[in-house]
Amino acid sequence: MRPSLLRSASQLVRRSRRDYSSAAAAAGQPERKVAILGAAGGIGQPLALLMKLNPLVSSLSLYDIAGTPGVAADVSHINSPALVKGFVGEEQLGEALEGSDVVIIPAGVPRKPGMTRDDLFNINAGIVKGLCTAISKYCPNALVNMISNPVNSTVPIAAEVFKKAGTYDEKKLFGVTTLDVVRAKTFYAGKASVPVTEVNVPVVGGHAGITILPLFSQATPATNALSHEDIKALTKRTQDGGTEVVEAKAGKGSATLSMAYAGAVFADACLKGLNGVPDVVECSFVQSTVTELPFFASKVRLGKNGVEEVHGLGQLSEFEKGGLENLKGELKSSIEKGIKFAHAN
Ligand SMILES: NC(=O)C1=CN([C@@H]2O[C@H](COP(=O)(O)OP(=O)(O)OC[C@H]3O[C@@H](n4cnc5c(N)ncnc54)[C@H](O)[C@@H]3O)[C@@H](O)[C@H]2O)C=CC1
Numbered sequence: 001m002r003p004s005l006l007r008s009a010s011q012l013v014r015r016s017r018r019d020y021s022s023a024a025a026a027a028g029q030p031e032r033k034v035a036i037l038g039a040a041g042g043i044g045q046p047l048a049l050l051m052k053l054n055p056l057v058s059s060l061s062l063y064d065i066a067g068t069p070g071v072a073a074d075v076s077h078i079n080s081p082a083l084v085k086g087f088v089g090e091e092q093l094g095e096a097l098e099g100s101d102v103v104i105i106p107a108g109v110p111r112k113p114g115m116t117r118d119d120l121f122n123i124n125a126g127i128v129k130g131l132c133t134a135i136s137k138y139c140p141n142a143l144v145n146m147i148s149n150p151v152n153s154t155v156p157i158a159a160e161v162f163k164k165a166g167t168y169d170e171k172k173l174f175g176v177t178t179l180d181v182v183r184a185k186t187f188y189a190g191k192a193s194v195p196v197t198e199v200n201v202p203v204v205g206g207h208a209g210i211t212i213l214p215l216f217s218q219a220t221p222a223t224n225a226l227s228h229e230d231i232k233a234l235t236k237r238t239q240d241g242g243t244e245v246v247e248a249k250a251g252k253g254s255a256t257l258s259m260a261y262a263g264a265v266f267a268d269a270c271l272k273g274l275n276g277v278p279d280v281v282e283c284s285f286v287q288s289t290v291t292e293l294p295f296f297a298s299k300v301r302l303g304k305n306g307v308e309e310v311h312g313l314g315q316l317s318e319f320e321k322g323g324l325e326n327l328k329g330e331l332k333s334s335i336e337k338g339i340k341f342a343h344a345n
């Protein structure tokens with residue numbers, strides 16, 4: 001590049017840094033850097049868009065093994081404060097991560113019809129391991145939002161990688177299960193004929209098939225319009241929500257748009273927690289003592305250090321108690337599979 005062009009490019013970067021610094025400062029909030037790893041993918045692109053629109057983000061780092069310069073150029077034209085930068089290839093991963101407050105990971109292959117999430121393990125386990133190794137080196141204090149499947153195994157893999165590097169903080173590692181909550185809310189609102197924006201439903205357990213356990217007995221607004229059969233059907237639809245999309249897409253991938261929305265909701269909650277907003281509660285798959293399993297999804301209160309409190313399960317119906325016992329075997333073996341992989345590789 002000609003020196004004059006280089007000079008003007010760096011002036012531009014300096015100027016836009018000042019712009020977003022002053023925007024964050026003017027709004028009385030800290031500067032926050034968010035990195036998306038897998039940013040050129042089906043989830044990564046709409047997630048990049050939604051994070052660019054988030055006023056809590058001052059710097060947005062988009063990393064992938066290919067395609068990020070285009071995605072970053074595109075998203076960067078949106079006139080919101082976040083400064084967008086694209087990074088491509090492993091040699092740029094360090095720069096992409098440095099200084100990140102939140103790292104969101106949707107990197108990895110998605111399902112095709114007939115596959116389970118566990119069928120993705122062989123490819124995605126290695127991808128997640130590599131990315132987490134880099135996180136422990138370049139931004140060991142970041143909150144990590146794991147989207148890559150199988151979440152029931154990729155979160156334990158991440159934990160082991162961080163432990164090995166001496167950077168593990170259980171308060172900072174999250175499996176993103178928000179899409180299960182998003183689906184449970186939508187399906188419940190439709191069936192109970194209540195306004196969807198007012199609905200809350202905790203979803204606990206893990207993020208695959210029967211390990212996804214929506215607690216409709218705790219859903220608000222409460223209703224007595226739903227029969228036991230209705231609750232069973234809503235539970236099954238929530239557990240099979242991912243498969244419903246995989247089959248509808250017929251070989252073209254899995255949920256991307258609803259996942260980007262869910263990922264943006266969860267990352268926003270993490271940023272609010274970091275910024276000291278009180279009472280930020282979301283469900284997430286985290287290190288847990290709520291059951292005998294080492295990782296479990298339940299409601300989590302987010303704060304300045306990440307997880308401030310892991311909530312218990314509350315009162316369960318008999319049906320939910322049965323679901324809880326049924327899921328433990330599968331969830332346990334998925335967690336162990338992740339731990340074993342991390343130790344062996
Ligand atoms: N937690 C959840 O609720 C959900 C999880 N997922 C999972 O998210 C993952 C991504 O799904 P999609 O975006 O649809 O897939 P996709 O194939 O469209 O995008 C994945 C992206 O990851 C990139 N990638 C591959 N290796 C990488 C590496 N080493 N570093 C950085 N980037 C890398 C690819 O280049 C691609 O751009 C899948 O594992 C899928 O199963 C999907 C939906 C919901």
Ligand SMILES: O=C([O-])CC(=O)C(=O)O
Nearest residue numbers: 111179241242243254255
């Ligand atoms: O079903 C899949 O493979 C993707 C996913 O995790 C979801 O949509 O919940």
